[in-house]
Amino acid sequence: MRDGFVTLDFLPHQRAAWRALCAEIGLDEFADAVGDDWFSTVGMEDRIDWARPHYERALARFTRAEAVMLIRRHGGWAVPFQSPAEVLGHPQSLLYASAFFGDGQAHLRLPWRIDGAPQATRSYAVAPPLGAHTHEVLAALPAGEAS
Amino acid sequence: MSRKLPLTGVRVVNFGVGGVAPFAASQLAQLGATVVKIEAPNEFIMYTLPPWRGLTTTYAALNANCRSVTLNLKDDTDRALAWRVVETADVMLENFRSGAIDRMGFGFAVVAARNPRIVFCSSSGFGREGEMAGLPCTDPHIQAFSGFAALNGRSQAGERVRYYGMIDLYTGQRICEAVLAALIARQRRAQPQYIEMTMLGAATALLLTQFAGYLGSGPPPTHRARHVAPDGLYPTADQPIAVTVEDNAQFCAFCNAIGRDDLRADSRFVTAPARLANMTVLDEEIARTLATAPSDWWLVTLRRSGVPCARAHHDHEARAHVDMWRRGNLREIAVAGAGTLQAAAPPWDFEGIDQVAGCAPRPGQDTDLLRRAADGFWEAIEKEER
Numbered sequence: 001m002r003d004g005f006v007t008l009d010f011l012p013h014q015r016a017a018w019r020a021l022c023a024e025i026g027l028d029e030f031a032d033a034v035g036d037d038w039f040s041t042v043g044m045e046d047r048i049d050w051a052r053p054h055y056e057r058a059l060a061r062f063t064r065a066e067a068v069m070l071i072r073r074h075g076g077w078a079v080p081f082q083s084p085a086e087v088l089g090h091p092q093s094l095l096y097a098s099a100f101f102g103d104g105q106a107h108l109r110l111p112w113r114i115d116g117a118p119q120a121t122r123s124y125a126v127a128p129p130l131g132a133h134t135h136e137v138l139a140a141l142p143a144g145e146a147s
Numbered sequence: 148m149s150r151k152l153p154l155t156g157v158r159v160v161n162f163g164v165g166g167v168a169p170f171a172a173s174q175l176a177q178l179g180a181t182v183v184k185i186e187a188p189n190e191f192i193m194y195t196l197p198p199w200r201g202l203t204t205t206y207a208a209l210n211a212n213c214r215s216v217t218l219n220l221k222d223d224t225d226r227a228l229a230w231r232v233v234e235t236a237d238v239m240l241e242n243f244r245s246g247a248i249d250r251m252g253f254g255f256a257v258v259a260a261r262n263p264r265i266v267f268c269s270s271s272g273f274g275r276e277g278e279m280a281g282l283p284c285t286d287p288h289i290q291a292f293s294g295f296a297a298l299n300g301r302s303q304a305g306e307r308v309r310y311y312g313m314i315d316l317y318t319g320q321r322i323c324e325a326v327l328a329a330l331i332a333r334q335r336r337a338q339p340q341y342i343e344m345t346m347l348g349a350a351t352a353l354l355l356t357q358f359a360g361y362l363g364s365g366p367p368p369t370h371r372a373r374h375v376a377p378d379g380l381y382p383t384a385d386q387p388i389a390v391t392v393e394d395n396a397q398f399c400a401f402c403n404a405i406g407r408d409d410l411r412a413d414s415r416f417v418t419a420p421a422r423l424a425n426m427t428v429l430d431e432e433i434a435r436t437l438a439t440a441p442s443d444w445w446l447v448t449l450r451r452s453g454v455p456c457a458r459a460h461h462d463h464e465a466r467a468h469v470d471m472w473r474r475g476n477l478r479e480i481a482v483a484g485a486g487t488l489q490a491a492a493p494p495w496d497f498e499g500i501d502q503v504a505g506c507a508p509r510p511g512q513d514t515d516l517l518r519r520a521a522d523g524f525w526e527a528i529e530k531e532e533r
Binding site: 086112 | 277
């Protein structure tokens, strides 16, 4: 891609959809060459390293966003490879990530929702200095247990 | 009376597919729960991963200690059987695309209406809301989207995922954690509990230490980011070893052990920040020195000096290592009619309580039992597992 990389995935029953994508991006000959072994050029199989340059050349004229839309339009699975800055500011991260930037601040939360409500977020803050709460904790102990 | 694993008596029904929900369910089973998997019609792991004696090793490992029934949920009789299992379960897991379980008629609202004690966990890649809701997702996609690949993948051949399944398993582990919390909450509040988990949430939690500096107004992390130096794999005369030096005292001990006291006197390496700033040069110096002797020599020398180090095992070496078996990290899993295979054991030990014996189902192996004895199904399999 012009601005990075995307994932590309089709399920075992989606051979026709994969062939249609190949046709649209000029990979007809490649699709013919791999034949029945097509899935090993898409999945996490040994032949992916052999196939990678074909896909990369065919998709080189697109941006990540364009390539993702193209692959999804054919029924394939695709997302962009993102940098940390991109993921932490992505709109989907604001909804579901455990760490994200929102309202100009960094936020943290647990990775799950309970009963549909996002877990409470807290603004990012550095950990306390070592021993910062020693006196507070000792003062809360019953007399005689703090020695 | 013998002690029992903590989740003994807890009943879990897993509608999951692939890695996430099955791994979570298997973890609950290994904590003592009785787990029944309703096989999904699109269980792609059975078709895409290396076959082994009529199933796949991945299927067997991910579904260890679970039971399996195959039901056609479009058939009224089979749906009624599925409801018998769901209505009497404590926990239900599913990880279809967002909304699919609702369309199948087993969404949280209808399940909770028929089983108000249920702890129900839905898991998906990107959640039920937002522009990416409902998009399909497996481990490589979330590695790419979450920044995991950018920070941990190989860069010489473009962006690459690092290991197939890592975030699947981590998400499954976080599901397990959320379910345990919900089971405790249910004791205080007798209501159904709905948990929504996303792989995006789990992956960004996994990356928290790498994101930390950036979240705290520092520069964005890169794949070269380290917290200390030296830290990583270093070549020796025969095979690489891992070395980590965490503070100045260890760095002095390390330099002395490798016969390079000149490094600790070098102004480029005298403090931890200086070593990080000059880690490329430091790595080159260390690599040149460690290349003069074999790994065994350095491991003995560094361990005597208290420097954290380890051999970089290939997987077959790790699998055969005596400590793997002595500590019980690996075990044999028996699969009916297929023999045994080696797989990871639960990483915990409860004192005085035996681990559950390793086994894995063949898909659908318990279907006949459910059809014969739907009323006493849970009791029948619990009796078999005692």
